[in-house]
Amino acid sequence: xxxxxxxxxxxxxxxxxADVLDDPVRTRTYECDGLTxxxxxxxxxxxxxxxxxxxxxxxxxxxxxxxxxxxxxxTGLSGGALPVAEGVVIGLNRLNRVLEVDPxxxxxxxxxxxxxxEITAAASPYGLYYAPDPSSQQVCTIGGNVAENSGGAHCLKxxxxxxxxxxxxxxxxDGEVVTLGSDTMEQSGPDLRGVFLGxxxxxxxxxxxxxxxxxxxxxxxxxxxxxxxxxxxxxxxxDIVAAGIxxxxxxxxxxxxxxxxxxxxxxxxxLDTPAxxxxxxxxxxxxxxxxxxxxxxxxxxHGCTRLHIAGSPEERANIWRGRKxxxxxxxRISPDYIVQDGVVPRTRLAEILERIxxxxxxxxxxxxxxxxxxxxxLHPLVLFSAAEGQTEQAEHLxxxxxxxxxxxxxxxxGEHGIGTDKACSMPRMFGxxxxxxxxxxxxxxxxxxxxxxxxxxxxxxxxxxKPGLYRPHPLExxxxxxxx
Amino acid sequence: MTRAxxxxxxxxxxxEVRDAVLDTPGRLAITGAGTATGWAGRAGDDIAAxxxxxxxxxxxxxxxxxxxVSVHAGTPVRALQEQLAEHGQRLAFDAARVARGATVGGLLxxxxxxxxxxxxxGLRDLVIGTTSVLADGTMVRSGGHVIKNVAGxxxxxxxHGSYGIFGPLVEVVLRLHPVPKAVACVGVDGPVAEAASRxxxxxxxxxxxxxxxxxxxxxxxxxxxxxxxxxxxxxxxERLCELLGADAREVGADAWDAHTSLTDGPHAGGDGDGPxxxxxxxxxxxxxxxxxxxxxxxxxxAVTAGLATGVATVTVPGAAxxxxxxxxxxxxxxxxxxxxxxxxxxxxxxxxxxxxxxLRAVKTQLDPEARFAAGRFAPWM
Numbered sequence: 001x002x003x004x005x006x007x008x009x010x011x012x013x014x015x016x017x018a019d020v021l022d023d024p025v026r027t028r029t030y031e032c033d034g035l036t037x038x039x040x041x042x043x044x045x046x047x048x049x050x051x052x053x054x055x056x057x058x059x060x061x062x063x064x065x066x067x068x069x070x071x072x073x074x075t076g077l078s079g080g081a082l083p084v085a086e087g088v089v090i091g092l093n094r095l096n097r098v099l100e101v102d103p104x105x106x107x108x109x110x111x112x113x114x115x116x117x118e119i120t121a122a123a124s125p126y127g128l129y130y131a132p133d134p135s136s137q138q139v140c141t142i143g144g145n146v147a148e149n150s151g152g153a154h155c156l157k158x159x160x161x162x163x164x165x166x167x168x169x170x171x172x173x174d175g176e177v178v179t180l181g182s183d184t185m186e187q188s189g190p191d192l193r194g195v196f197l198g199x200x201x202x203x204x205x206x207x208x209x210x211x212x213x214x215x216x217x218x219x220x221x222x223x224x225x226x227x228x229x230x231x232x233x234x235x236x237x238x239d240i241v242a243a244g245i246x247x248x249x250x251x252x253x254x255x256x257x258x259x260x261x262x263x264x265x266x267x268x269x270x271l272d273t274p275a276x277x278x279x280x281x282x283x284x285x286x287x288x289x290x291x292x293x294x295x296x297x298x299x300x301x302h303g304c305t306r307l308h309i310a311g312s313p314e315e316r317a318n319i320w321r322g323r324k325x326x327x328x329x330x331x332r333i334s335p336d337y338i339v340q341d342g343v344v345p346r347t348r349l350a351e352i353l354e355r356i357x358x359x360x361x362x363x364x365x366x367x368x369x370x371x372x373x374x375x376x377x378l379h380p381l382v383l384f385s386a387a388e389g390q391t392e393q394a395e396h397l398x399x400x401x402x403x404x405x406x407x408x409x410x411x412x413x414g415e416h417g418i419g420t421d422k423a424c425s426m427p428r429m430f431g432x433x434x435x436x437x438x439x440x441x442x443x444x445x446x447x448x449x450x451x452x453x454x455x456x457x458x459x460x461x462x463x464x465x466k467p468g469l470y471r472p473h474p475l476e477x478x479x480x481x482x483x484x
Numbered sequence: 485m486t487r488a489x490x491x492x493x494x495x496x497x498x499x500e501v502r503d504a505v506l507d508t509p510g511r512l513a514i515t516g517a518g519t520a521t522g523w524a525g526r527a528g529d530d531i532a533a534x535x536x537x538x539x540x541x542x543x544x545x546x547x548x549x550x551x552x553v554s555v556h557a558g559t560p561v562r563a564l565q566e567q568l569a570e571h572g573q574r575l576a577f578d579a580a581r582v583a584r585g586a587t588v589g590g591l592l593x594x595x596x597x598x599x600x601x602x603x604x605x606g607l608r609d610l611v612i613g614t615t616s617v618l619a620d621g622t623m624v625r626s627g628g629h630v631i632k633n634v635a636g637x638x639x640x641x642x643x644h645g646s647y648g649i650f651g652p653l654v655e656v657v658l659r660l661h662p663v664p665k666a667v668a669c670v671g672v673d674g675p676v677a678e679a680a681s682r683x684x685x686x687x688x689x690x691x692x693x694x695x696x697x698x699x700x701x702x703x704x705x706x707x708x709x710x711x712x713x714x715x716x717x718x719x720x721x722e723r724l725c726e727l728l729g730a731d732a733r734e735v736g737a738d739a740w741d742a743h744t745s746l747t748d749g750p751h752a753g754g755d756g757d758g759p760x761x762x763x764x765x766x767x768x769x770x771x772x773x774x775x776x777x778x779x780x781x782x783x784x785x786a787v788t789a790g791l792a793t794g795v796a797t798v799t800v801p802g803a804a805x806x807x808x809x810x811x812x813x814x815x816x817x818x819x820x821x822x823x824x825x826x827x828x829x830x831x832x833x834x835x836x837x838x839x840x841x842x843l844r845a846v847k848t849q850l851d852p853e854a855r856f857a858a859g860r861f862a863p864w865m
Contacts, residue, residue, distance in 0.1 A: 186769025194641020218690030244662035286716035
């Protein structure tokens, strides 16, 4: 049922008519995030300019029990910002100021719409940077990073968003504004900040974030090494770890991913190699040189066919440009693709890659692999053609791969989240009791379930049910089940 | 009315913990090695039974290749480190009370940490999975055995600093790090304000210290720990000494004993042969640059100050605890009472956080009858 005009007027009174979008053409702009296969046009889109206005919007929603979905840049890949049809989207892009950079205490205070890369840009004049670096860092926002507990190539050594956020100002689903966390790693009581981080927007809206900044390392050494097989590259990673080295990043790409990335960027990857490894070390000059020599030796020992060492910051940037462009570049070699995101214990990488290859062959689809080899975070890219009717097969294969990760002792998601995309797979990873307790946590934050409903947890118990206000489950419509 | 003495239950498996919770009506206290028994608020006097988890001990599964380990919550970290060291690995965690046998579960529940939290964070940053038992007997698992994982709510974080109010931890999964090839420590004497200005320079340098702590004394001493390769560390030590000034010099690892004894000195429980605790130990945290002026204004008889983390442990006269809480709150920090004499009646916490109602709501969801760890967050809840 459409929202009452009086509610629309309440939002207009708070924000002004220009910042309340109800024109279907304009609201359609917000119908999906990076998971473009799922689309829902929201009733209204609200564009507040201040944290107070965000709280005001939420209070109106709470009063009328209107579901709301917070949204930043919309780069999420799991449908975490998918709107609810009779609900509102609260867009946070206008809250995009860097409020403070405090170099002496090595922290920055940010509004949620600040992009990940802008944090480092603001910190770099002081010799500081912000460590978590998702591939979409040029456009993704810190608010979204908080919601998804984003990672990136460098989190093997430096940790994830949760390890870098000190405190947050948060609007709870009843409109109350609270601070979670503190100025230090010390905390008063249970770490509610840690629960909120990675909760995919289901527990509230972040309106201010204080992050830790790290000193820019004295040196960064990056090498690109080719190997005759992905498993040979995997053995290199094992030996690096066994040598007691924690690289800043270890990334691997297979032949298909290399073909796509090189075609798009001309970054200098070899087109005739089955696997390429990017290893980056950083730290003091002394430590880095010693470890770098050891890494080169390990690469040679495992049949490295080409070893390219970045000789300048530009060359280093080029290597990373190729890697970070890999997802988008796959569009060059396939009309459609799905980016999957699963994790396995690193020592099982070779095994799962073989299984993925077999599964792809069985499904008659190609799978390109780009992955964070240091922490077992896979990004299989399932290539398909919607025009040739392969969508369903591709979605099935992609879900199978995620669930295989769980079978191998891993996780459904390493950095893209569960969202609407994998909520139905959650029972593969967690027992009913585990999920029930997560629902109880959610009830503590959001008893009316108006905050980003339908994400992360199967809703409420039966998958296939649409998020938001009640609609009959497909099985209910088919007369196969009854709602009790 | 007379009361029977509370029973102590000593389960040896997660299932026995659940059975104990289900079979014992009323309020339950949780204990492990007993190294933080008196921390935070006082337990209520209507405890039906104490769950002693010290028999729930041992490594469940160590994956050296993946650098992860799962352990029973009652496992002493000291014992764990010995096992991990055989594989050249460690839990990158050095809270002082580890030496007294503190357990993984106890350290996580009390949000304790040591000097190397500067680089590695606390256990909240090292824990990747937990299994806990709730008041209704529900066994809840979150996280897993992989370091990169964003599936579901991070319940392990909720347990960090919970002092057991949601129920006992029974299993914990941790990420590990390699044991460094070499460790060195540089010391420089001076008062805290002088140390603080040196630390500002140090943190602006590329030297990457693992721990930076000022230890009170006459005049006090700044200790800086470096880790690295056997061949390369001497050159970094030299650079560090140059940066800290002419009077800086390499000192032995035993220099940290002074830090340990001030952070984890005499105890209310009287364990060990040391003197009885005279006063109260308060853990405080604030923005790093505010720490030195803050500790200078406190009536502290002993201080360890992480000048780069903003975390300090101070010993003060019992009567001054409320004053400490107020002073810390005034600079936007947080504080909690740790050890104290049995007889001392002092507030355990500073002003309540803005999210108190939320904390209560979560507590009600998980433990509606308030069976666990009553009194730990008094007077907040």
